[in-house]
Amino acid sequence: MEHRQSFWENLVVVAIALVLIQTFLDDFAVVAGWAWAPREVLLYAGLALDVFFSVEFLTRLYFSFIRRRTGIYFWHERGWIDLLASLPLVLLSSGPAALALWSGSTIALGRASLLNVLKVVKAIRIARVLRLLRLLKVFARIRNTDSTMAQRHVAKVATLSVTVLIATVMLLGIAFSVFDVPSLETAYQSRITTLLAAVEGDLDRGAPIDAGELAARESSLLAVQREGRTLFSRFDSDYYARQVGPNDYGFAERGDFRLFFDLRPVNRDQSRNNLIYFAIIVVTIGALLFAYSPHFALTVTDPLHVMTRGITEANYSLEVKVPRLYRDDEVFELARAYNEHYLPMKDRRSAASADGFDLSMDDVQGLLDD
Template sequence: MAAQRKYPEDHFPHTFEIIILIMIFLAICHLCIEELAILLAWDSSTHRDLILGAFAFDLIFSLEFLGRTIVSLKEGRFLLYFTRQRGWIDFISSVPLAVLVSGPAIYLLFLSPDGQIEHLPQYMVLLKTAKAVRVTRALRLIRMLRIVGPVQYTESQMTNHHVATVATITVTTLIFSVFLLQLLPVSPVPGHAAYKSEVKHRLESYLADETRQKYEKPNATLFETAFPAIVYLKDSSGQVLYQRKESVPDWSPSVDLALSEGFTASLSYFQADANLALLILCLLAIILFLLVGYVLLYGRLFVQSVAEPVYMMDRGLRQWNYNLTIPEIKDRPQDEISKLANIYNRRWLPLKERIVAHYDRKKRDMEMGNSDHGHPMDSGKSVSLDELI
């Protein structure tokens, strides 16, 4: 199997690695469709199909992580895979999702063999808690650098690893910052608890308004505009003061609110989940733009300023017939790589030319054969550096 791998960090044959990359891309598309299904309030059957798809992806990636773990353990490089080769991303975007989210969701679906949807709201709560983890699957797109990288970065493995590391740090920080922000009371996209508290507070203020009669029915249009998540509002005697005209999605979880003076209301979390779905889609778009920017812009700049000079110096030190001058970095002369390139151009290249010319002259004088031509250090006679210079 190792002989069929294209890159040293691969664990499977190259064809299988390409299939995994395709599955990663399809999983990102599936995540976008899941968010659109919430945002656009698609029907319950569509959500059931998406749950099955989510479980299939989670199971495939869990088996993939298990396979990479077994291979890396056999080759004695599991710690390298898990830390430096982003195996931790493979883990958190597969096994926990299969065990804690999509697995229980499948179990809940099988509790409704007749196609009922009373268990879907329970899954939607599970799904909400796994949003941050599912978005980390976008980090696996970094593996595609191994396809785009050779096109952009000549032969620089250093650039591919560097860009992947910087992109991982940036995207990970962005993802967890957004979802930590969601836990704050002042978050622009609050969770269920904060959303319930905020709506309840506004509804209490509305009912306590002295300008309205205590049991007066509110204007349905204005009330729905002000409280789009309220399904109904009842007074202390159970009389319905407001009933939402359009039904809320039956897969969305809801909760009853006990208000002051005996009023009760039903709150649907559809609006909160729709806001979160919109946030996820925006976050995915930002991540994709960041990855494209790192690959096309930052990677190219890194090549020009670091990787290309190192590549040229490496060839110049190993090959006697490679004498290209490294382009000077005129706008940043104090950079370490700029100083190293100047020393290489002004000291090593002239010295190498003298060394090659010296041994060529010795070969002609001694009428040596072509077998040693091009390998000046293979000569049996030593020469001092002072003589060469």
């Protein structure tokens, strides 16, 4: 049973390591302009990992339920992070993206709903930020101190800071989207809308449509087709097959014209932001692990550990080191009392009663039994 549990726990650790690599590469690939084939692999890998973590969450939730500790798991053992970093991603991010790929559909920039569609696309992108919560799962498995108190405090600070960052990014993303705060995306939408309005005006007037002139006006216009025949294409077919995936472009139909637009600049901008958030979170967690955690140990748990040993072990009489900078901290005020009053008193008592020794009855029990 323990072997099986250990196997699953190890598998989760491996999955966490993989998902971090996948999360980074997924956005890096977009920013770096990788070809579609490796990005397609990353997309499927993302879906597989999202499904894995969803199953993991549901399994943990199930076992915590049958052990009657659902509340403890969900609130105290950070089950809520497991939830936010699993099911919403399958439902809002990797799931829809994979479905779109399987069905061969792409993003339709429809006549009336162009803006709304782009907002949905943006909401999906925003939801991807939730993946960064998984960094906390890695953090939970790093034990750089023996103190459970230090681990709990540092984990609490990490959870709070990372969650606040992600929640803020998400909420601001939604708010900016709702209130149409100017951005690269809105500028992009505006340009496409203007172009489509011009095409509509030409069609209404019966004026000829010059695809080359449209392409010169709008750099994101990839191709123009009329009744299935290509009037203009910015790149050759090989390029599209190699570099452009279903999520990289959208199209709009006006009359018997179909116009294809390049969404990669918008995707790139979003991925660049995601990479910044990823880096912020990694650096924050690293700073907490390697700067705050030792500081917490130095100023809280180590002095307490030394005092506990001094009080409970007859032979232990080392003083607590009191750093000059923190000598006014409550912990070190206690440590000074321990150094200046308790240890001298213990020493005098020990000299009088000679009760400090290394042997205990447990040490000689074997001799007596023999």
